[in-house]
Amino acid sequence: MASKDKEEAVSSALSEKADNVAPPISDLCDEEKASFSTVEHDGVHDGVKRQLKQRHVQMIAIAGTIGTGLFLGSGGALRAAGPLGALMAYGLVGTVAYASLCSVAEMTTWAPISGSYPYYASRWVDPAFGFAVGWNSCYSLAISLPGEITAATILLTFWDHSREHLAAYTAAIAVLVITLNVFGVKYFGESEFYFSLIKISLIIGLILCGLVIDLGGAPNHDRIGFRYWKEPGALARANLVPNLHTDRFLAFISVVVQAAYSFQGMELIAVAASETESPRRNIAKAVHRVFYRILIFYIFGILIIGMCVPYNDTSLLQATGNAAQSPFVIAINRAGIKVLPHIINAAIFTSAFSAANSSLYCGSRILYGLALRGQAPPIFSYCTKRGLPLPAVAAIGSFCLLAFMNAGSGGGEKAFDWLVHLTTTGGFIGWLALNVTYARFWRGMTVQGYDLRKNVYHSRLQPYLSYWGIFWTSSFILISGFKVFFKFNFQDFLASYINIPLFLALFLGYRWSQGTKFRRAEDMDLVTGIPSIEETEVPEVPPQTIGEKIAAVVF
Template sequence: MNDMISPVPSDDDTNGKKEKEFKSDEGSQEVDKEVMVLPVEQGEDNKIDVHTHLYDGLQRNMEQRHLQMIALAGTVGVGFFLGSGKAIAHGGPVGALLAYMLIGSVSYCLLMSVGEMAVYAPISGGFIHLVERFFNPSVGFAMGWQTVYSGIITVPNEIISASILMSFWDDAFPVGRQALYLTLLAICCASVNFLGVRWFGESEFIFACIKIALIVGLILGGLIVDLGGSPSGDRIGFRYWRNPGAFAEYHYAGNLGKFLGWSTDLLQAAFSFLGMEQIAVAAAEVKNPRVSVAKAFRRIFYRICLFYVIGIFIVGMLVPYNNPKLLQSTGTAASSPFVLAFNLAGIKVLPSIINAAVLTSAFSAGSSALYLTSRMLYGLGLRGHAPKIFAKTTKKGLPIVALMTVTLFTSLSFMQLGAGGETALNWLSNLSSLSGFINWCTLSITFLRFKAGCEAQGIDRTKFHFWNRYQPWPAYWVIFWCIIVIVFNGWEVFTKGGWNTSNFIVSYINLPIFFLLILGYWFIKRPRHLHSAELDFVSNIPTDAEVSYEEPPPKNLFYKVCNYLFT
């Protein structure tokens, strides 16, 4: 692939040196204006916005293998191991498989859009900055705060999931011991992040390796059982696709029920794939981002899609969709459809092994959520969308204030200890249910603006390190299915006898909140919506030379293997 065009001239960009500021009124036009680059703490009245790179304290200490594994560890979570049985129960083996394949195609198209923009502009703020720069600052503000809210609720939820997994080996599980588990897990998640991005990357790498080993083991074990390699010697094949059938009926009999079962699986599959776009957040802290991030976007989709699609395919062959245990929800390995499948085959030794591996998955998801949310809050502070104290970093590039703030919200996990608190936390979690799909839809619209801006300003996208020849059709595909998911997210409240005002509110309240945030920012700040020819493709975007990094030769066999597999 051709080298990427350099988005800015090769001026010095370090703190205290001068850089040129490019602005555009009627197309791309250079203004001979020089600004002094100062750290935030040295300039009390500095105006930090999307067009001036006054200060960014993050440092590129993350390795390429860390980045790829962070994307993997943050996406394949507890739901895959414990909740995929519900997809089989609701839609049947073929219904679930088709739903996951369809949403897999949507997530692929999303990555093609986000990847191109993130590789072009690998700077702090992640996809919030992309929306702010190429769509509208009001939309970027709304998406940023919605994402931060979702993150501060996700972190305690993942800690709770990990504590429940620990109860698998503790039958009594008194409140006092549960509080101890919650405290220890919160401290461990915070410690990994406070040690710095390199240690966070190493921990995610290790946890992801455990997760991959578990997934591959479950898939291979399931295939062996299906082909008759279990102690019983029973060859299952596609028996359960014929009886009770390939599609399950949900709420209604006949084809309508089968369609609704598939539709429900579509929503569940969509929630499973959420988070893949957050790899763009780490682009500001990884070495050689234009190479590392491009590789991550190209490769990580295939691995995740392979795990989800083949995993659902195997479970659908091993367990009939009418088995009532598929709908059980203990929060431990006892809920895993893989455990159920192996128990049916006469294999009894796996639950503890699976539970231990899933525990590391839950911990990894909580740690990743803490990392991503703190960087989002840092990006908001850096651009003036949050108090600028959140933009403060240590000398080693750790966004200390943002990280401390998000860490404080881990205390919400203690709401699990009371019945009323648990209900309130679940309600808060449901309020953020649509935020991921709103992000997907907004990012795809942002890419359409990005592409239009490139065309209007004569920028050749084929010279980028990462681009997709089929655009804009992938972006349109994402927008279409995101609208479908958003509109039909709460469809069950409209069924006969299914109306519940509370369920309706939590299913759709994200939409008015999102638009109110947009209108509120626009009403106060009144940002001008730029035409395609006015979009800024230059300011504070580093050149290839400024972010290039030569990988050192591997020190030993371990690093050689890692470089072969992950670079």
């Protein structure tokens, strides 16, 4: 009942300035109206359709950030900072990720339209800011696409050690990723749904397996408990400075940055809002469950590997890129359990493939949103009758070719690694931007007399969550390459920090050329072009059968 009252409040608020709202598609029935993202954005027709269902959005939200960063990268975190240091780092970053998601979710449930947070930045902060945020996200995702394809290819070396086959594997994975996106958002949603099921099943199985190993249930019957927290210890050193406590703190800082990379990607549900059925209701439901996902999957996962594997284990030093470097697999091998590593590697492969799939989807939709508002070439605003922004998909998909740099021999692999590191700060800038945008959105809503508590989704901790996100994401950007200052290397410095001047150049260049200004709170347009509840939300059908009731609880 409360949810319905909120929907009515939002619909009423959006109708207050009826003359400014884009006209309804009067010739269509209610269900057909809801299948379109909206009628127009700033006079430009938005052709995408709402084909992602509740179960798609729920699974994407629950498992969207679970990937190689948790399955493989957590071993590096354990080695770098020890079990307690890694646990604290992932816990801190988890709060920042949650704060950022709450911020973008609240804006998205108010305005579920194409362009997502880059468009919100243009609308409620400054068009130049939105331009810079949009292109920063676009090129970061475009470069991460071949990076994820490469990660998936390397995972196959767990079974096939020959480099001669890397090019063929790369081509096959790239074609599959592009094909899934070309088929349309419905097939993207279905593939991500099943990939998410695999990831969730894997992480739950690994946590339970790790708990059994720790309690002595493995074939070797060795009850470990918290043995490794005592010897070699709970905190590791970074070996950067002589002072013990300072060195341990620097180790913790290095893992904070690494953990932040692992959490990136949770903003996918906001990018998908314009193609989600009943976006306000479904995104609100999804975000309510994210806190538990972070707690169970990430925090418990890091706790378990810290209990089962000592941070000085030599196996943690290997960087194979496949399941052999996973701390979960290391624990399983130490316990004498066979076969499982092969199953784990296969599941992690689907996780890497899913990340590539999501990068192409998100990058193409952000490029499409930029083009709708004249901030990208107009060809990218074209959309097929099935709701597919085909030119945008083709443009981002063409970056798959960069993955072949890693499949050959010579300098290509090194150049590719440098190119990927060049955009690692892009995700942090995206988090910072959406928190800054929310702070301005909150200010505008408050000054203009809107009650945010009546929005379909609202966190009682706002706007303080956005302030928390602004502080820590700014910190992540500044410390992302801190190690370079202990042993200076110009290439590493450039790779770590080049995104900062690049973002500023995009912002200042657009501001100077277009003469834009910051939006004043009292002048912000909080209504125009935003579809009402009636235009987006399909009436919720209560579950009837036992299967439907179980699905309603799970999804």
